[in-house]
Amino acid sequence: MTAKALMLQGTGSDVGKSVLTAALCRIAKRRGLSVAPFKPQNMSNNAAACPDGGEIGRAQALQALACGLEPHTDFNPVLLKPETDRRAQLVVQGKAVTAMDAAHYMAHRGELMDKVIESFSRLTASHDLVIVEGAGSPSEINLRDRDIANMGFARRAGVPVCLIGDIDRGGVIASLVGTQSVLDPEDQAMITGFLINKFRGDPALFEDGVRAIEQRTGWPCHGVIPWLPVSTELPAEDAVVLSRPDRSTGGALKISAPMLSRMANFDDADPLKHEPGVDFRWISPGQHIPRDTDVIILFGTKSTLGDLAFLRQQGWDHDIIAHARSGGRVLGICGGYQMLGSRVVDPVGVDGVPGEAQGLGLLNVETLMQADKKVAPVSGDCAISTMTVLGYEIHTGRTTGEDTARPMFNFANEPDGARSANGRIEGTYLHGAFANDAFRSAWLTRAGGTADTHSIYSNTVERALDRLADGVEAKVNIDALLEGAQPPGWQPAHR
Incomplete structure (x- = not known):
């Protein structure tokens, strides 16, 4: 033909x-x-x-x-x-x-x-x-x-x-x-x-x-x-719709995610938004992160230093730090993970404008941006639940520090991510983790929520x-x- x-x-x-x-x-x-x-x-x-x-x-x-x-x-x-x-x-x-x-x-x-x-x-x-x-x-x-x-x-x-x-x-x-x-x-x-x-x-x-x-x-x-x-x-590509779902009742887990100016791969949130026991909220610029939030997620960004400055301009750094100090959970994915550390250094501007800045200091790690970019599908298991995970990495920069001794995941060749000593602050380079049904269920349970155990996210998209x-x-x-x-x-x- x-x-x-x-x-x-x-x-x-x-x-x-x-x-x-x-x-x-x-x-x-x-x-x-x-x-x-x-x-x-x-x-x-x-x-x-x-x-x-x-x-x-x-x-x-x-x-x-x-x-x-x-x-x-x-x-x-x-x-x-x-x-x-x-x-x-x-x-x-x-x-x-x-x-x-x-x-x-x-x-x-x-x-x-x-x-x-x-x-x-x-x-x-x-x-x-x-x-x-x-x-x-x-x-x-x-x-x-x-x-x-x-x-x-x-x-x-x-x-x-x-x-x-x-x-x-x-x-x-x-x-x-x-x-x-x-x-x-x-x-x-x-x-x-x-x-x-x-x-x-x-x-x-x-x-x-x-x-x-x-x-x-x-x-x-x-x-x-x-x-x-x-x-x-279906996963959105270029814009996040700011419509919020009706507030869940009966102890729904409240997750808030600040909308960064160069936010990337925000479809990582989609499997969570389909969970009936989750009240997921995008926080647009100019709004504070609600105090009743259970979990704050910082998603990826194409410019970590640029969005770290943007985050501070919105006052979200104070909201996130106060949330963590009061025992709340925080998850950073990719660029969001880098922001949770003590410092981000980009000497030649491989991820935007050259420079360095203090991170939020919630994880004892720091990131050095490097010219080589990692792009690859990955597989491994969750370091806590041992659940198998499939996903992918797209990032520049290498993150090192004491808290990486407590990784989020173990890939075939190396551990990934970091966790605080109390386990409430987590960071990872893995995209697509929540599309893994068993992992999503275990993570929601650890965060104090419940998952729809009959939900198969891939079937939802199909x-x-x-x-x-x-x-x-x-x-x-x-x-x-x-x-x-x-x-x-x-x-x-x-x-």
Whole structure:
């Protein structure tokens, strides 16, 4: 069978491209196709470790799961991980290459296109179908020169585009029609249809709107997709939704997590948020950590020194130290673990701006940032419960000190993490620990809570992907959409 590809682009960021790509991947898999996801360029601090030791955006890892595949660096050949407002680490085909400011990247990103095409070509050579996800919007014509994420890729690779509009944010007619109006004719011709996403209410009330878009653009509508609540059950990539669950009753374990400015891999929290006996709360900037919190978790960050300063600006350092002194539990994961120590030193700025700072001093450890970056899936057991754990590491820096003699985990080759003498302060480099059901149950019990012993988190995600696919398939003309996929090198007929 000749490989085909279809690209989903959006009228803006957060219109649902990642989720719909995952849905189409699952639908195609259920139809017996060998399907793979692809995102030429991603910007996210939420990354996943691949079996070959590289890293990709977590959205592409979720899409791979929807395809029934292990994560692979070809799924996301260019990944930008922001360290400051103007600087990001550049990861190419899974490997960290350098850090650069936004202006330098924008001037040179066209040079990365060959790597993008190389990865894409390997996927089309080994699968029936590749679902490509764009980034941002093709209407950002000021960025069109040297673009590798949207129309620049679509034109170079010869991949047809379906454009997604988000009706929930309003102005969807203008966003779709306006996108066409600002594109040059060659880019316009790459778009073969559109989807309306996140519709609430009676879709019959928007039939005139669909016709208006079709008449003005000449593109067919492949479906109006309702707001699908199941999408909130899937790991998020770029933003944490600040909606809080209803307060649990009957002694629920209250867990609070400050929202750091460069927070990374915050989907570590998802298995906890699915536990009925846990009241999980994100603490946004400007808010204090509630005094009735049982456990505070500091999640990972792309800039430990930067977020340590941010944490202090919010006054969270006082809240965390007071919580610990009163007998509360604190867990630090990756960058959060580094913050719990006595000192963090980054002499050359491998994790952001060079410098050093005192940590929170809750663990007798200190961290020295080093140029080599550890990216790997890992397995081992919990040093306390002996439960088997699977997860991954993505970090720079080496943490040493007295409290590492009491590790959290024992991996195949070395111990990981540290615990205070009373066991209430813990730190680890392991991501994904709470996705291990037995470990999560044992950890919650130690923290004074209870776990749903029948909960299997991996099944929860799989069911959510199937329900998402069901919801999309019910409202989209999938046959027409997939028939629009074309072999690489496709060129539209002149209109």
